[in-house]
Amino acid sequence: xxxxxxxxxxxxxxxxxxxxxxxxxxxxxxxxxxxxxxxxxxxxxxxxxxxxxxxxxxxxxxxxxxxxxxxxxxxxxxxxxxxxxxxxxxxxxxxxxxxxxxxxxxxxxxxxxxxxxxxxxxxxxxxxxxxxxxxxxxxxxxxxxxxxxxxxxxxxxxxxxxxxxxxxxxxxxxxxxxxxxxxxxxxxxxxxxxxxxxxxxxxxxxxxxxxxxxxxxxxxxxxxxxxxxxxxxxxxxxxxxxxxxxxxxxxxxxxxxxxxxxxxxxxxxxxxxxxx
Numbered sequence: 001x002x003x004x005x006x007x008x009x010x011x012x013x014x015x016x017x018x019x020x021x022x023x024x025x026x027x028x029x030x031x032x033x034x035x036x037x038x039x040x041x042x043x044x045x046x047x048x049x050x051x052x053x054x055x056x057x058x059x060x061x062x063x064x065x066x067x068x069x070x071x072x073x074x075x076x077x078x079x080x081x082x083x084x085x086x087x088x089x090x091x092x093x094x095x096x097x098x099x100x101x102x103x104x105x106x107x108x109x110x111x112x113x114x115x116x117x118x119x120x121x122x123x124x125x126x127x128x129x130x131x132x133x134x135x136x137x138x139x140x141x142x143x144x145x146x147x148x149x150x151x152x153x154x155x156x157x158x159x160x161x162x163x164x165x166x167x168x169x170x171x172x173x174x175x176x177x178x179x180x181x182x183x184x185x186x187x188x189x190x191x192x193x194x195x196x197x198x199x200x201x202x203x204x205x206x207x208x209x210x211x212x213x214x215x216x217x218x219x220x221x222x223x224x225x226x227x228x229x230x231x232x233x234x235x236x237x238x239x240x241x242x243x244x245x246x247x248x249x250x251x252x253x254x255x256x257x258x259x260x261x262x263x264x265x266x267x268x269x270x271x272x273x274x275x276x
Contacts, residue, residue: 003088013240022239041074042067097135097151097158102128105163109170112192114181120170127165131158191217220264227256 010022046067051058058066085091102125109116135154143150175181181197186205191214202208230253237246 009239018239022235038071038074042070045070093132093151097128097132097155099125099128101131101155101158102126102162104159106166109166111188111190112194114185114194114197115175116166116170117173117176119173120166120168123169124162124166127162128158131161216263216267220260223256223259223263227253227260230256 010019014022046063050066051063055062103121106116106121106124110121131154132151135150138150145153178197178200182201182204185194185197186201186208189211191211198210202210230249234246234249234253237249
């Protein structure tokens with residue numbers, strides 16, 4: 001039972017003091033996520049929907065009051081939805097297989113491919129939700145694995161579908177404004193597939209130097225993933241009293257942190273480049 005794994009582990013392995021810290025950490029994690037969501041949703045709905053399509057001439061006071069109303073409605077709606085959810089695992093399946101797969105590739109491409117546009121990003125997320133809904137309506141008898149594992153097994157396929165939709169729709173629709181793309185590329189200077197935009201920026205500013213740190217950045221990403229994994233694993237090993245595993249995990253994290261300090265942090269630009 002996925003719902004009882006964490007409570008059982010805490011009750012079985014965590015002493016009284018550690019148990020309090022773990023529970024406090026879980027509550028803090030919930031509050032931080034809940035607070036950021038409650039603050040973010042009104043900003044999206046009020047600025048991107050209400051102000052843009054419903055009341056473009058709304059003054060600041062009206063927008064603030066609308067944000068209060070949206071925040072209250074979001075809390076009420078989320079609470080009602082929570083009353084009808086069968087398990088936390090079902091929501092995690094939606095987040096992982098539907099939402100996460102829907103925007104994962106789009107979020108990577110937005111940094112490294114000049115041709116991605118809003119239509120591609122939106123349809124990628126929509127395709128992820130559609131895939132999850134389709135899976136939800138397939139009878140249980142069609143699967144040879146437990147129902148709760150279907151979404152995880154289908155995740156690679158959903159990722160391929162959403163990626164294909166994202167790229168295809170972006171290519172079939174107009175690109176973003178070139179001035180916007182050039183400004184983004186010049187300020188961020190990402191590596192990737194920016195050929196036409198890179199050339200346009202260089203034509204305007206011959207002194208501009210394109211990002212040539214692809215290999216170093218990819219190496220740092222690998223090291224960063226290992227370090228992040230250690231940060232996740234270390235508290236788990238501590239709770240279940242795996243002393244040697246905790247020590248090795250901490251050692252690996254320290255090594256990764258030292259590498260990132262030397263190969264990433266120390267090489268950050270000390271001042272804003274003239275072209276930024």
